[in-house]
Amino acid sequence: MTATVTVSHVEKRYRAVRALRDVSFELLPGRLSALVGHNGAGKTTLIKLMLGLIRAEHGDIRVLGEDPAAGEFSARRLLGYLPENVAFNAALTGRETLAFYARLKQIAPATAWPLLERVGLAPAADRKVGTYSKGMRQRLGLAQALLGRPRVLLLDEPTTGLDPALRQTFYEILDELRDDGATVLISSHALNELEDRAEHVLIMNRGVLAAQGTMSELRKISQLPIRVAIELADSGPVPDWMNGPHDPAAPGHVLLVADDAQKMMLLRTAADDPRVRNIEIAAPTLDELYAHFLNLQEPAA
Numbered sequence: 001m002t003a004t005v006t007v008s009h010v011e012k013r014y015r016a017v018r019a020l021r022d023v024s025f026e027l028l029p030g031r032l033s034a035l036v037g038h039n040g041a042g043k044t045t046l047i048k049l050m051l052g053l054i055r056a057e058h059g060d061i062r063v064l065g066e067d068p069a070a071g072e073f074s075a076r077r078l079l080g081y082l083p084e085n086v087a088f089n090a091a092l093t094g095r096e097t098l099a100f101y102a103r104l105k106q107i108a109p110a111t112a113w114p115l116l117e118r119v120g121l122a123p124a125a126d127r128k129v130g131t132y133s134k135g136m137r138q139r140l141g142l143a144q145a146l147l148g149r150p151r152v153l154l155l156d157e158p159t160t161g162l163d164p165a166l167r168q169t170f171y172e173i174l175d176e177l178r179d180d181g182a183t184v185l186i187s188s189h190a191l192n193e194l195e196d197r198a199e200h201v202l203i204m205n206r207g208v209l210a211a212q213g214t215m216s217e218l219r220k221i222s223q224l225p226i227r228v229a230i231e232l233a234d235s236g237p238v239p240d241w242m243n244g245p246h247d248p249a250a251p252g253h254v255l256l257v258a259d260d261a262q263k264m265m266l267l268r269t270a271a272d273d274p275r276v277r278n279i280e281i282a283a284p285t286l287d288e289l290y291a292h293f294l295n296l297q298e299p300a301a
């Protein structure tokens with residue numbers, strides 16, 4: 001599959017601050033990538049580079065085959081962006097705001113009205129943005145980012161401050177876009193939200209791409225154990241097959257296995273033992289993987 005965004009060996013400095021150090025990755029169509037990292041890790045800088053708002057000192061960036069910082073970046077119209085802090089003119093209505101951005105993208109404003117409906121803003125479309133709640137401004141921001149059916153969508157901390165219902169709608173919209181073949185990149189601190197949604201995760205740490213891959217690739221590289229909690233029907237002696245590494249901090253019997261093959265072996269044995277009442281499996285979470293890769297990098301940083 002051809003990458004829609006390619007970042008190769010990118011370096012970016014702000015005077016003494018090395019905001020990005022030799023960062024390389026690809027974003028693919030029809031895939032949701034999560035960009036995660038502490039404050040100051042370089043996430044917004046990466047997004048600004050992909051938008052062509054700033055230039056890298058070294059390395060190369062291609063968005064839909066073009067250099068986004070070039071004067072004639074014709075793919076700009078196919079790029080959607082939701083900034084971290086959406087700021088709109090308070091005196092314009094939601095509809096007027098969207099019409100303004102539609103014109104900038106050279107799109108007929110009327111084609112934008114269904115977007116107001118889609119983000120649930122239709123009833124408030126003709127109210128001034130100054131009267132909108134934070135969630136409503138965020139929805140307007142999303143509608144703006146979706147103008148012109150973008151092929152690449154860059155979202156900087158999009159769900160901060162959204163209530164759970166709105167988050168749900170938000171991710172439903174992203175699923176539709178992704179199914180339609182769009183490339184979606186979300187920068188976020190909400191790791192638990194992204195865990196089941198992102199097919200690809202980029203972990204940034206102080207300007208360095210500490211790790212990247214699918215959740216299962218990251219689990220494999222990390223070699224963090226899978227937890228298998230086994231509940232026995234009685235408090236008799238623990239069967240021999242349950243010997244092996246345990247999680248000492250967890251109550252009950254939580255066995256630690258290295259990989260899926262070991263997990264399956266354990267499950268087969270457990271399923272054959274009539275004393276086993278329940279089994280719960282927990283693979284390393286994105287939170288745990290994130291902490292792991294950051295810790296790994298600390299000595300080198």
Ligand SMILES: Nc1ncnc2c1ncn2[C@@H]1O[C@H](COP(=O)(O)OP(=O)(O)OP(=O)(O)O)[C@@H](O)[C@H]1O
Nearest residue numbers: 014015017019037038039040041042043044045046
């Ligand atoms: N315009 C600027 N001038 C000077 N330093 C900057 C500028 N923009 C960013 N930086 C620095 O570059 C580094 C990366 O910042 P960036 O905003 O990309 O991080 P981030 O991962 O988006 O952080 P956050 O999660 O807080 O939004 C930080 O050390 C930041 O202080």
